[in-house]
Amino acid sequence: MPRDAAPALVMLGPDLRARGGIASVLRVWQEAGLTAGRPVLHLATYVDGGALAKLAALALALLRFGGLLLTGRVAAVHAHSASNASFRRKSLFLALARLAGKPYVFHLHGGAFDRYHAGLSSLERAWVRRSIQGARVVLVLSESWADWLRQAIGHPDVRVLPNPVLPAVLPTDVPREAQTLLFLGRLEPEKGVFVLVEALARLAPAHPQLRAVLAGEGDVDGVRKAAVDAGVAGRVELPGWVDGEAKARLLARAGIFVLPSRFEGLPMALLEAQAAGLPVVATRVGGIPQVVREDNGRLAEPDNVASLVVALAPLLDNPAEAARMGARGREQVLAGYGVARVRAVLDAAWARLATK
Structure with missing residues (x-):
């Protein structure tokens, strides 16, 4: 200055x-x-x-x-x-x-x-x-x-x-994969990433195409081991920290955004996912319930694998409804935020x- x-x-x-x-x-x-x-x-x-x-x-x-x-x-x-x-x-x-x-x-x-x-x-x-x-x-x-x-x-x-929240600009050459879950955040217990791996294992038998992209820094080795132990290593991708074009491509590809945190304020990653038209499954903590509702996603209890499975299953079973939820969430988040x-x-x- x-x-x-x-x-x-x-x-x-x-x-x-x-x-x-x-x-x-x-x-x-x-x-x-x-x-x-x-x-x-x-x-x-x-x-x-x-x-x-x-x-x-x-x-x-x-x-x-x-x-x-x-x-x-x-x-x-x-x-x-x-x-x-x-x-x-x-x-x-x-x-x-x-x-x-x-x-x-x-x-x-x-x-x-x-x-x-x-x-x-x-x-x-x-x-x-x-x-x-x-x-x-x-x-x-x-x-x-x-x-x-x-x-x-x-x-x-x-x-x-x-x-x-700004309107999302997504690449047009990335096909949407309804059975791909996206997590953006630190790979640590507080963000619920290990709970998500366990939920993935429970959901996998009924959903052969199910995958999870867990993008972020943190305990990468621990998450990889948890995926191996749960028998879902082949279904988990760990790209590390992503931003810019790499993040936009993941948002364009995923069918559901998942954030099963133990506590939150109002996470930017969740708002960005809604702006990208993704239905959101997250935990009932912090400010999340004010943006994730029955018409645009599902809420689960923190540290509860069964609750997360119950929240995810209907969206995986009905991709068309999941897409409609994502569209409603996009309209709501851009209007309110x-x-x-x-x-x-x-x-x-x-x-x-x-x-x-």
Whole structure:
């Protein structure tokens, strides 16, 4: 930023090239032009890489932020945070913002903050409360998370800001495979990927063409072993992390999107799958029930293989109805989570930063 530049809204979050949910949301914000026409400075507090790279990025961001504060180039702050290390990083910047008298928005992503909060010491909880209560506005992804923040933290201005969804642009040369399940997310127990492998094994005898594409980083070897042990190794594909054209081709190919997580906020991958016209089978956690309903998908209970099988079976048995569900889901998500609605909530939150 030039020395004579106007004070900016400093956006704290991961590097836009990073892998993960918050970075995906910020890339959509950028593509949708949600910050266009405003003096916004993105400050990367996290990068992909090893521990030293992460520590160096944090230290550099803190130095830059301190310099911006000292030279009067910070008008306000918008902090994108999840749990654990993500929150601890942002809390350092927010403490500096409070010392400098700069207003800020605390924007909570992810679906495990209540569990994180429950495991903290009394001193750590006080720090969390101070960090969040110091915000002019708190943004969350769903009404259930708004209720939790109001009760647990006691903030007076908690608003629901859904993740924005853009119309999907899918390749036309990829045929849809009604019996192919698609999972996008980290390969870890918290995302329910091992439950999905077990459900696949139970469904396979009645569905000879059934396959599952499990795309993401994490415990790849563990998932591969689970598939071998369950007798479905030949039905499971593990392409690793996908984005851009590779992700678009998987969304065009799959017949059903599956996300059997233990906890969530309102996952971007799920919204993108709906925008691509896929019916969704997911768990009844976080903000998911507000977008997955009987007319566009099915809900299952977390950590429950039988429940997931019951949710998936009717869609696999009736591909035509599954396709109709996907079409309805696409209409609903673009109407309810389009850029215009998100822009209105975001503009109102930022306007609040300019008031006393």
